Amino acid sequence: MDIINPSGKQVLRVSTEFCGRELTLEVNRVGFRSTASVLVSYGDTVVLGSVVVGKKPVVQDFFPLTIDYEEKFYAAGKISGSKFIKREGKPADEAVLVGRLIDRPIRPLFPKGYRQEVQVVTTVLSMDPGFRPDMVAMIAASTALMLSGTPFDGPIAGVRVGRLNGEFKAFLSPEEREQSIMDLVVACKDGKVMMVEAGAKEVPEAMIIEAMHWAVKNVQPVLDLQRELAEKVGVEAQEYELVLPDVEIQRVVDAWCAQHLGDKVRGNVLERQKAIDTLKAEMNAEFAPQLGEGATEEEKIADYTERLQGEYEQAFDLAIHKEVRRGIIEDGVRPDGRKLTEVRPLSSQVGILPRVHGSSLFTRGLTQAMNIVTLAPLSFAQVVDTMEVTDGKRRYMHHYNAPSWTVGECGRIGAPGRREIGHGYLAERALTPVLPDEEEFPYAIRSVTEIMSQNGSTSMAATCSSCMALMDAGVPIKRPVSGVAMGLMMDGDKPYVLTDLMDAEDFAGDMDFKVTGTTEGVTALQMDMKVHGLPVEVLEQAIEQSHEGRMFILEHMLSVIPEPRAEISEYAPRIEKIIVNPEKIGAIIGKGGEMINKITSETGAMVDIEDSGLVTVSGENEAIDKAVEWIKGLVEEPEVGKIYDGTVAAIKDFGAFVTILPGIDGMLHVSQISDKRIENVKDVLKEGQKVRVKLVAIDDRGRLSLSMRGIEQ
Numbered sequence: 147m148d149i150i151n152p153s154g155k156q157v158l159r160v161s162t163e164f165c166g167r168e169l170t171l172e173v174n175r176v177g178f179r180s181t182a183s184v185l186v187s188y189g190d191t192v193v194l195g196s197v198v199v200g201k202k203p204v205v206q207d208f209f210p211l212t213i214d215y216e217e218k219f220y221a222a223g224k225i226s227g228s229k230f231i232k233r234e235g236k237p238a239d240e241a242v243l244v245g246r247l248i249d250r251p252i253r254p255l256f257p258k259g260y261r262q263e264v265q266v267v268t269t270v271l272s273m274d275p276g277f278r279p280d281m282v283a284m285i286a287a288s289t290a291l292m293l294s295g296t297p298f299d300g301p302i303a304g305v306r307v308g309r310l311n312g313e314f315k316a317f318l319s320p321e322e323r324e325q326s327i328m329d330l331v332v333a334c335k336d337g338k339v340m341m342v343e344a345g346a347k348e349v350p351e352a353m354i355i356e357a358m359h360w361a362v363k364n365v366q367p368v369l370d371l372q373r374e375l376a377e378k379v380g381v382e383a384q385e386y387e388l389v390l391p392d393v394e395i396q397r398v399v400d401a402w403c404a405q406h407l408g409d410k411v412r413g414n415v416l417e418r419q420k421a422i423d424t425l426k427a428e429m430n431a432e433f434a435p436q437l438g439e440g441a442t443e444e445e446k447i448a449d450y451t452e453r454l455q456g457e458y459e460q461a462f463d464l465a466i467h468k469e470v471r472r473g474i475i476e477d478g479v480r481p482d483g484r485k486l487t488e489v490r491p492l493s494s495q496v497g498i499l500p501r502v503h504g505s506s507l508f509t510r511g512l513t514q515a516m517n518i519v520t521l522a523p524l525s526f527a528q529v530v531d532t533m534e535v536t537d538g539k540r541r542y543m544h545h546y547n548a549p550s551w552t553v554g555e556c557g558r559i560g561a562p563g564r565r566e567i568g569h570g571y572l573a574e575r576a577l578t579p580v581l582p583d584e585e586e587f588p589y590a591i592r593s594v595t596e597i598m599s600q601n602g603s604t605s606m607a608a609t610c611s612s613c614m615a616l617m618d619a620g621v622p623i624k625r626p627v628s629g630v631a632m633g634l635m636m637d638g639d640k641p642y643v644l645t646d647l648m649d650a651e652d653f654a655g656d657m658d659f660k661v662t663g664t665t666e667g668v669t670a671l672q673m674d675m676k677v678h679g680l681p682v683e684v685l686e687q688a689i690e691q692s693h694e695g696r697m698f699i700l701e702h703m704l705s706v707i708p709e710p711r712a713e714i715s716e717y718a719p720r721i722e723k724i725i726v727n728p729e730k731i732g733a734i735i736g737k738g739g740e741m742i743n744k745i746t747s748e749t750g751a752m753v754d755i756e757d758s759g760l761v762t763v764s765g766e767n768e769a770i771d772k773a774v775e776w777i778k779g780l781v782e783e784p785e786v787g788k789i790y791d792g793t794v795a796a797i798k799d800f801g802a803f804v805t806i807l808p809g810i811d812g813m814l815h816v817s818q819i820s821d822k823r824i825e826n827v828k829d830v831l832k833e834g835q836k837v838r839v840k841l842v843a844i845d846d847r848g849r850l851s852l853s854m855r856g857i858e859q
Contacts, residue, residue: 182293190274195286200263217533251333251340259388277317303368332361338679348667467654504619508611512601517611546570576662602648603631620714628700629662812850
């Protein structure tokens with residue numbers, strides 16, 4: 147039966163087949179007081195997308211759009227594993243990253259100057275464990291915006307693509323994601339790409355391009371479905387006003403700048419900024435007297451200054467951006483005088499901080515990143531407790547900090563924002579594929595990038611500095627990773643691709659994207675469009691050009707530190723590893739943890755045990771040696787032909803049982819006690835006696851036969 151909501155509207159549903167499952171969009175069941183709400187169902191995953199639009203424009207110089215992704219533990223049938231907090235609170239980094247993932251393709255599709263406050267919230271109500279729900283949330287956000295009446299130039303849809311057995315596949319299971327050589331998210335709009343983000347196991351650039359084509363083709367039914375629903379609902383467009391620069395002011399400022407810019411705003415970045423500040427002061431001096439006729443000079447200056455802070459300043463900045471574009475497109479010259487494919491000057495150092503485990507300083511132009519690596523036992527790995535992950539751990543953590551002083555501004559120092567979390571994750575993702583396995587290098591690794599100066603592409607500086615600091619710390623990475631940020635300016639259908647993007651070009655450009663990788667292939671990728679989508683063919687040219695830039699930067703890095711140091715820092719903790727049979731883990735732990743607590747308390751060493759059978763021991767050298775010897779004794783497997791120092795556990799008429807290893811007894815037959823005949827075992831042995839025995843055989847039932855004959859006691 148049809149459900150009628152309180153406003154008298156019928157529930158409407160539309161469905162389509164999408165990547166092997168049915169996708170359903172439904173409105174008018176919930177969310178009656180939001181501007182627009184939609185329930186999106188895919189498999190057993192259900193996501194609510196809601197939009198609320200403010201009543202009046204906000205008086206500020208940016209579009210107040212917020213997009214949040216809400217994880218609910220109940221959606222996965224879980225209660226938070228936190229000992230103290232069971233209610234959802236501050237979003238986990240993973241949820242913040244998904245929110246950014248949804249935001250990036252949506253934000254550029256609103257008109258410039260739109261100032262209505264828009265809040266988009268996607269809430270996961272039910273989660274199918276067979277795939278991640280983030281792309282369903284992206285569809286929910288886009289659909290809700292399509293129904294809101296805002297000037298959103300959608301729809302968009304995203305798909306997360308993996309590659310298994312030589313084929314692309316979407317909505318991979320957790321097991322399939324582990325096996326896939328790539329994890330690529332593509333957001334699309336009618337045959338064009340709006341956003342790309344990828345992690346990959348050194349895959350070739352051509353495979354990334356192929357995956358983009360696959361995604362563009364496969365999301366089209368979802369775009370058509372959103373339009374179908376919007377048409378059935380009969381969406382009414384909301385009235386709005388754009389806050390745009392005054393046309394006459396822009397014309398006047400453009401004319402003035404055309405006569406005064408040119409070579410004055412090219413060259414060294416710091417000198418260029420001084421020149422721009424000087425030009426702005428000259429414009430003030432020239433325009434101020436023309437305003438406020440009949441007023442005093444002080445009143446004229448005050449009037450002009452007030453307007454300059456608004457429309458004149460905006461017009462001047464826009465004129466500077468136009469000049470940057472013009473110089474690149476018409477003259478082939480970038481703001482700092484570089485060629486389109488040229489990387490800024492590079493300089494780097496390693497081992498710059500004496501007491502840390504690894505450090506580096508990477509400088510590219512005015513962008514500078516310091517990285518510090520800290521090594522610790524595996525027990526220091528971060529516990530990941532999210533809606534999607536149960537008992538997960540993050541052994542490698544990259545944290546990124548960029549305080550306001552790095553751009554010459556005053557600002558609040560506090561918890562990292564969404565940008566800092568996103569930049570840190572990109573650099574973390576870039577290095578993860580080349581890290582050694584726990585069995586090879588049993589350490590938890592924390593890498594912290596402290597940005598020292600910003601002028602574009604700090605996330606790629608973080609990647610490069612992190613790689614060098616890891617090598618300085620003696621982490622045996624498989625291959626070094628470098629990264630480069632690229633820019634793009636479109637002149638009609640002709641693309642101008644820029645290697646090593648700087649701030650001025652980013653502000654004036656149409657796309658920025660970052661590529662990281664080794665000599666063997668790509669490890670991470672992030673693309674953001676500032677236009678309403680780009681064909682894959684344009685992105686292909688940009689990715690191809692990025693390879694040359696990556697290799698140039700990698701060559702510089704290897705000139706500073708060609709390979710990981712052979713030894714870790716003397717200040718890093720020493721860790722010894724033991725690989726044991728997983729069935730023997732219980733012997734190390736003991737009943738109620740009695741044995742492992744005894745080992746740690748009596749030796750002073752720290753012992754960590756993984757389910758795989760990897761045991762790591764850390765601490766002072768003597769403590770480690772004692773603990774390792776103790777553990778080996780607990781898990782050692784009996785070996786035929788080996789002589790053991792055993793203890794008589796029980797005496798029988800036919801012989802004695804001797805404990806040769808913890809929990810392992812062997813049978814010492816009376817005939818094997820001595821070369822002489824023994825009438826009574828108790829005449830020569832007693833319980834608790836220490837004896838040396840040789841393991842002579844293990845039968846097919848696992849029973850051990852021992853002998854004392856010919857062995858000096």
